[in-house]
Amino acid sequence: MKKSIFRKFLFCLCMVISSLGVYAQEQRRTVNGAVTDEGGKALERVSVLVSGTSVSTLTNAAGFFTVTLPPGKDVLEFTYVGAAKKIVKATGDTLHVVMSFEDKKLDEIVVIGYGTKTKKDMTGSAVSISSKQFNPGLVGSSEQLISGKSSGVQIMTNGGSPTAGSTIRIRGGASLSASNSPLVVLDGVPLETGGISGNSSNFLSMINPNDIESITVLKDAASTAIYGSRASNGVLMITTKKGKGDQLKLNFSSVVTLQQSKKVADMMSPSQFREVINAAGTDAQKALLGSSNTDWQKQVFKNAMGTDNNLGLTGKIAKAVPFRASLGYYNQDGNLQTDKTRRFTGSLVVTPSFFDKHLNLTFNLKGAANNNRFANTDAIWSSVAFNPTQAVYSGKSAFGGFYESLDNSGVPATGANRNPVGLLEQETRKSDVYRSIGNFDADYRFHFLPDLKAHVTLGYDYSKGEGSVWIPASSANGYNVGGSNNEYSQTLKNKLFTGYLNYSKNIGIHKFDATAGYDYQHWSAKTPAITYYNEKGVLQSTSKATDERHVLLSYYGRVNYTLFSKYMITGTVRRDGTSRFSPENRWGTFPSVAVAWNVIDENFLKNSKVLSNLKLRASYGVTGQQDGIGNYSYMSVYQQGNKYAQYRFGDEYLYVYRPSVYVYDLKWETTKAFNYGLDFGFLNNRISGSAEYYTRKTYDLLANVSVPAGTNFDQTATTNVGNIESHGFEFQLNTTPISSKDFKLDVNFNATNQYTKVTNITLVQGATTVGTYAGPAVAGRGIQILTPGYQPNMFYVYKQVYDAAGKPLEGVYADLNHDGVINESDLYRYHSPAATWMLGFNTQATYKKWSAGFTMRANLGNYVYNNTKMSLSAWETVQYVDAALNNLHKDYLNTGFKTRQYYSDYYVENASFLRMDNMSVAYNLGKVVKHVNMRIGAIAQNVFTITKYTGQDPEVTNGYESAFYPRPRTYSININLEF
Known part of the structure; x- marks a missing residue:
């Protein structure tokens, strides 16, 4: 009996051991294989990863690999530089894997108007820039993420203030007086141009840059015509991040910065100023010299701290519904005392799917609150011009204790500069701005016809700005009116409905994609009546309430046809109706057509070992303009x-x-444009890029011009007048010169050449005129001019004459018409503020866990009128009123000018420059504690600028520099944690 029991036990034990062995053999096995390219060539150092684990290996020189699969794992991921990722299920013990070298970039999805396309199928000119390519550092506004990244795109910050915003130009803009800003589309919602009270110059700053996944730039008319009346100046398509992955992931990033202040102008030191006044001044002027030595620019500017902190959570709700939620806090002091901004942001995106993903919904909500403190920027000019021999404080209680220039009655002298520190510290200018942007998208692919889908978007953009200005009566700046105590507010609303049908079908060698839709968009801007009081509550003035609104109705369609995956044609038409024009001119039609040829897919190139991509493109389109009027x-x-x-x-x-x-017959400003493009790639697209050439003509320009006396109710009116034309060349080059397991180097370059010419700018046909003055006013007229046959906004000046030593002769100009008299007939058009060439250069290098990179930009052929130098470097500027002296620019020591030479080309300077926008270095520490990965880095922005321009900054709006708020140099450290 015992023997029988023992035998049974031994038999069971053997069965268990045998089962465990079989189980272990089934769960743990070794896979051998080889990896080659499509031609059978063995590939070395291909990464082989067991999906869902950290188990990996590399192929050897013969392309062979061996990997042991953990229990329950049988999927392998193969990656190799320049090849498409390969995912293979290991059903047996040996594998032969073939890597495809079709450019992965060509399969990337690009967001376009009312849909998406792969890069390979694109017929128009569009550039998509992902978050991995964005400029690093403290970024106050979204558009700054892509500065220098794309040819044909110029993004210029409007100054060093954290609330300054940017000027964005795509291919230089297509208008003169109407808006030249591109249309911005955020997650399918077109945003209104301009800003809101309290944040007027930096509206895009209320979109958290950390929430952005990609920015696509649509440049040619074929790409932009689907947006019709708002697309003459290009389109920026901003796509924000969505939820992804099955597991919850928490990401925290923080950037801390120090902004280093820079000088505004090269003014005389106190000792130099005393020497000049004592040598050439009157006794009365000498009596106004003080005993102090004050650098006023150092008094009003400071080094500033800033931080940007973001928290993001992604994953799935109930393991089924993808979502992403984020919170952001941005705080930046300006270099000018009392200048600062704070921003709080939040977003929530939920993307559920139903009916086996036939119905996809997106709920997208973003909110932002900005709290701004604005400095009185008059203090910048005053810090440049104020008497450097006087102290900041007077030692008396009057006017806040600040030194001021007083007249004989003991009050601040009219016309004298105010104490720059007093202008900052005695005034409080604040605003609170709130913005909420949301959209609901429903995308349904019909069950009975899966090739047909319907898409609906409901969107809104709501903003409210309110602020106040308080200037005490005790301040010199508020003394004459008894101070100020004013409040203001404004509310903007933007509502959108979009609905379209899309049909996409592949039939053998044919591929069809058709879209037809309807848009309704309604904007309103409401400003309540404002009553302005002084500090004592005495009424000063009033402003009437305004309630403006306009509506845009649109019908549009687009058809794409592809033959053999090689020959493509796209046709688009949009019809817009706007309430900004009279019923007779309300509707405009904007068509476009584009063709493309994937030459690389032809039999004679398909097996090329050198050429990996070659596409030819051409397009023609018409777009419109109705903004800015x-x-x-x-x-x-x-x-x-x-x-x-x-x-x-x-x-x-x-x-x-x-x-x-008013002008009753106002109508659409219309732009017609041709574009010719070439996309190329070599050596498995280790070298790739594009070249573009475009021509553009704008008709019926919306411009504000003088009108004949008695024909309207003002001297000028906005009307359709004139035409301009432009052309340009763009080149983009992306290279990966080094790529190995441990080291990779990407080097990218872009170049843009553009030229614009006015062809007509008069209401009277055949009229002879020198042109229309434009630009900032100097001595009563614009320093620039618009003239048919010339570039817009050329400087209209006299040709300066110099002596044998190269010193400019005061009041001596060239007699260009040789009539023996120097007068306005001798003025000439001298250069343009627009650059002839714009260059961008950026690189990124990675070595093991290290990464580093930089971005540089250059403008060539742009000119700037140095108004700061002109206005402060003549003897007459040293004293405007009896009670005050003004500092002199050091250029006075070179010229000795007694009077200002307003229109001398001496002050129009070559402002070509090379600027390093940013450089960065980072180290990926990997897992520092359980489930926590860390990455740290350091960044420098506005690192250096090389230029011959003698002013403060060669990159200024409209080519006119006058006490410009200097852009700071910024140093940052950042940390990124992922849980």
């Missing part, structure tokens, strides 16, 4: 006159209503 420019609007224009009726004075200027 107001909402009621075609209507005769009557407004109540002021109290000085009342009508006497008996013993009573009545307010009258006055008609505003």
Whole structure:
């Protein structure tokens, strides 16, 4: 009996051991294999990863690999530089894997208007820049992420203030007086151009840059015509991040910065100023010299701290619904004292799918709150011009204790510069701005016809800005009016409905993709009546309430046809109707057509060992313009006159209503453009890029011009007048010169050449005129001019004459018309503020866990009028009023000018420059504690600028520099944690 039991036990034990062996053999096995390219060549150092684990290996010189699969794992991932990722299920013990070298970039999805496309199928000119390529560092506004990254795109910050914003130009813009800013589309919602009270110059700053996944730039008319009336100046398509992955992931990033202040202008030191005044000044002027030595620019500027912190959570709700939530906090002091901004942001994106992914929904909500403190930027000019021999404080209680130039009655002298420190510390200018942007997308692919889908977007953009300005009566700046205590507010609303059908079908060698849709968009801007009081509550003035709105209705369609995956044609048409024009001119039609040929897919190139991509593109399109003209420019609007224009009726004075200027037959400004493109790639696209050439003509320009006396209710009116044309060349080159297991180097370069010419700018056909003055006013007229046959906004100046030593002769100009008299007939058009060439250069290197990179930009052929130098380097500028002296620019020591030479080309300077925008280095520490990965880095921004320009900054808006708020040099450290 015992023997029988023992035998049974031994038999069971053997069975268990045998089963365990079989189980272990089934769960743990070794896979051998080889990896080759499509031609059978063995590939060395291919990464072989067991999916879902950290188990990996590399192929040897013969392309062989061996890997042991952990229990329950049988999927392998093969990756190799330049090849498409390969995922293979290891059903047996040996594998032969073939890697495809079709460019992965050509399969990338690009967001376009009302849909997406692969790069390979693109017929128009579009560049997509992902978050991995964005500029690093403290970024206050979204557009700064892509500065220098794409040819044909110029992004220029408007100054060093954290609330300054940027000027964005795609191919230089297509208009003169109307808007030249591109249309911005955020997750399918077109945003209104401009800004809101309290944040007027930096509206895009209320979109958290950390929430952005990619920015696509649509440049040619074939790409932009689907947006019709708003697309003449290109389109920026901003796509924000969505939820992904099955597991919850928490990401935290923080950037801390130090911004180093820079000088505004090269002014005389206190000792130099005393020497000049004592040598050439009157006794009265010498008496105004003080005993102090004050660097006023150092008094008003400081080094500033800033930080940007972001927390993001991604994953799935109930393991089924992808989501992403984020919070952000941005805080940046300006280099100018009392200048600062804070931003709080939050976002939530939920993307559920139903009916086996036939119905995809997106709920997208973003919110931001900005809290701004604005410095009085008059202090910048005052810090440049204020008497450097006087102290900041007077030692008296009057005017806040600040030194001020007083007249004989002991009050601040009219016309004298105010104490720059007092202008900052005695004034409080604040604003609070709130913005919420949301959209609901429903994308349904019909069950009975899967090739057909319907898409609906409901979107909104709501903003409210409110602020206040408080200037005490005790300050010199507020003394004459008893101070100021004012508040203001504004509300903007933007509502959108989009609905379209899309049909996509492959039939053998044919591929069809058709879209047809309808848009409704409604904007409104409401500003309540404002009453302005001084500090004591005495009424100073009033501003009427405004409630403006406009509507855009649109019908559009697009058809794409591809033959043999090689020959492509795209046709687009959009019809827009806007309430900004009269019923007769309300509707505009904007068509486009584009063709492309994937030459690389032809039999004679398909097996090329050198050439890996070659595509030819051509397009023609028409786009429109209706921004920048107001909402009621075609209507005769009557407004109540002021109290000085009342009508006497008996013993009573009545307010009258006055008609505003209007032009009833206003119509669309229209741009017609051709584009020719070449996309190329060599050596498995280790070298790739594109070249573009475009021509563009704009008709019926919307411009504000002088009108004949008696024909309207003002001296100038916005009307359709004139034409301009432009052409340009763009080149983009992306290279990977080094790629190995441990080291990779990417080097990218882009170049843009563009030229614009005015062809007509007059209401009267055949009229002879020198042109229309434009640009900032200097001594009563614009320093620039618009003239048919010339570039827009050329400087209109005299040709300076110099002596044998190269010193400019005061008041001596060239007699260009040789009539023996120097007058306005000798003015000439001298250069343009627009650069002839714009260059961008960026590189990224990775070595094991290290990464480093930099971005540089250059402008060539751009010129700037140095108004700061002109206005402060003549003897007459040393004293405007008896009670005050003004500092002199050091250039006075070179010229000795007694009077200002307003229109001398001496002050129009070559402002070509090379600027290193940023450089960065980072180290990936990997897993520092359980489930926590860490990455740290350091960044420098605005590292250096090389230029011959003698002013503060060669990159200024409109080519005019006058006490420009200097862009700081920024040093940052950053940390990124992933849980």
